[in-house]
Amino acid sequence: MSDRRQARATRRGAGETGGEAAAPRAASLGPGLRPGLGRQAWLLLRMDLLSELRTLETPLTILFFAFLQVVIFTFAFWADEDTARAVAPGVLWVTITFAGTLAIDRSFAKEQDGRTLTALRLVPGAPRALYLAKLLSNLTFLLMVVCFATPLVIGILGVSLEAGQLPLLGLTLLLGVLGFSALGTVFSAMLVSVRRRGVLLPIVLYPVAIPLIVMGVKATVTLLERRPDPEVWSWLRLMTAIDVLYVVAGAWLFTSTLDDE
Amino acid sequence: MISLRAIRLEDVSRRFGAHLAVRHVSLTLRAGEVTLLLGPNGAGKTTLMALLSGLLPWTQGRITAEAEGGGEAAWGDVVARTPETLGLVSHASLLYEDLSGRENLTLFGGLYGLRGAALRERVDELLERVALREAASRRVTAYSRGMRQRLSIARAIIQRPRVLLLDEPYTGLDSAGVRLLHDLLGEERDRGALLVLITHQLDLPPGLVDRAIVMEQGRVQADGAPGAELASWYEARLRGAP
Numbered sequence: 001m002s003d004r005r006q007a008r009a010t011r012r013g014a015g016e017t018g019g020e021a022a023a024p025r026a027a028s029l030g031p032g033l034r035p036g037l038g039r040q041a042w043l044l045l046r047m048d049l050l051s052e053l054r055t056l057e058t059p060l061t062i063l064f065f066a067f068l069q070v071v072i073f074t075f076a077f078w079a080d081e082d083t084a085r086a087v088a089p090g091v092l093w094v095t096i097t098f099a100g101t102l103a104i105d106r107s108f109a110k111e112q113d114g115r116t117l118t119a120l121r122l123v124p125g126a127p128r129a130l131y132l133a134k135l136l137s138n139l140t141f142l143l144m145v146v147c148f149a150t151p152l153v154i155g156i157l158g159v160s161l162e163a164g165q166l167p168l169l170g171l172t173l174l175l176g177v178l179g180f181s182a183l184g185t186v187f188s189a190m191l192v193s194v195r196r197r198g199v200l201l202p203i204v205l206y207p208v209a210i211p212l213i214v215m216g217v218k219a220t221v222t223l224l225e226r227r228p229d230p231e232v233w234s235w236l237r238l239m240t241a242i243d244v245l246y247v248v249a250g251a252w253l254f255t256s257t258l259d260d261e
Numbered sequence: 262m263i264s265l266r267a268i269r270l271e272d273v274s275r276r277f278g279a280h281l282a283v284r285h286v287s288l289t290l291r292a293g294e295v296t297l298l299l300g301p302n303g304a305g306k307t308t309l310m311a312l313l314s315g316l317l318p319w320t321q322g323r324i325t326a327e328a329e330g331g332g333e334a335a336w337g338d339v340v341a342r343t344p345e346t347l348g349l350v351s352h353a354s355l356l357y358e359d360l361s362g363r364e365n366l367t368l369f370g371g372l373y374g375l376r377g378a379a380l381r382e383r384v385d386e387l388l389e390r391v392a393l394r395e396a397a398s399r400r401v402t403a404y405s406r407g408m409r410q411r412l413s414i415a416r417a418i419i420q421r422p423r424v425l426l427l428d429e430p431y432t433g434l435d436s437a438g439v440r441l442l443h444d445l446l447g448e449e450r451d452r453g454a455l456l457v458l459i460t461h462q463l464d465l466p467p468g469l470v471d472r473a474i475v476m477e478q479g480r481v482q483a484d485g486a487p488g489a490e491l492a493s494w495y496e497a498r499l500r501g502a503p
Contacts, residue, residue: 110359119355
């Protein structure tokens, strides 16, 4: 049995060779303190956001990077107003993806500095709560990018948008960044002890995230071209299904990943 | 809560590729005792501690937990089901650097299920105990090595673990910190905890350690009461005497 597989087996309680099952009297060694998943996740999320608020390292970096991208894309693609409007959805999604990757890459920097993942692995239920907390933390940063980049792209590229389209555009972007955050959280955890993870993260993350991003772009184009709502909703339904898959599979993969660390 | 009487290791080995880091170790560690693990670098002490913590699987043998009432369970099962049984002080601080000392303890206490007044009291009690009350609101990045170590010890015992594993806990501690650590070890032992201490420090106060185990090349070479005899024997071994 490989080390990794046995590590998982040991954490499940069947670590002894010879296939010894957990003794039935293990119940006498019952659980002690048992906090809920929600509370643990909230504590970890609060810690994460509090640390970020103190340094502002991640928010400032990603917002400045998003700004630079929009400016560069504007100069690169500006031919006339029609072209600018046509490329706007692509510019928006690429900006969100690239700036979001910066935030996701930093997801476990705090845990790595003090090697707190080791301490968290000893806390009951903490790995699952950590996944939820990091997912929400990444989602927060990506939503910051969305809130910053969307008006910028609309303003600079001259996209005309009616107020009635805003809720659907918001929902499209939310579904996109939710799935992207879930994927990013898992891949970031997998690469936490890899030295060149900053380089590797996009290489492993983008191929899996591409379907979701393409759907996001398509939904945004459909919306901005003022095609009927059902067309937009067909994309949104697909994105929701993919989000559910990414979030659920992410939770399962994340705990396995931590056991292997 | 677990009422642990002992942890029994039977023929436990751990292999890293071709290298056998821990070789056929059999011993029983008892609650209410401080066991000192001695040995030169690369003797397998830290690996043995990692096996006890459940963070590393063993490749041969079995480790079982004996409960007070006479029950018995696979140690891996106990660790997986009730990880709060364990407190760990390791080479790394295992602390969040951007948080203050108080915030670190509050976070870990909260994760272990403490909340409200009980959590605040426990955090205050530990900050007082490790003499970090005045530095409690400073971020860990501003702490000295010794202060981090004291906070790390406080973090490890916040949930009142039944097993406390300490790997080189003296690192960075000044004489006051060492005294404080010795007092804490005594208190935890009196509480009935099972303590395993790895250190190269041999001038420990009399009565602090109940048992000393010497490891060499992954094997247990000596196991007995600590004292001058064992210390001089061990020092002679380190110098290369047979």
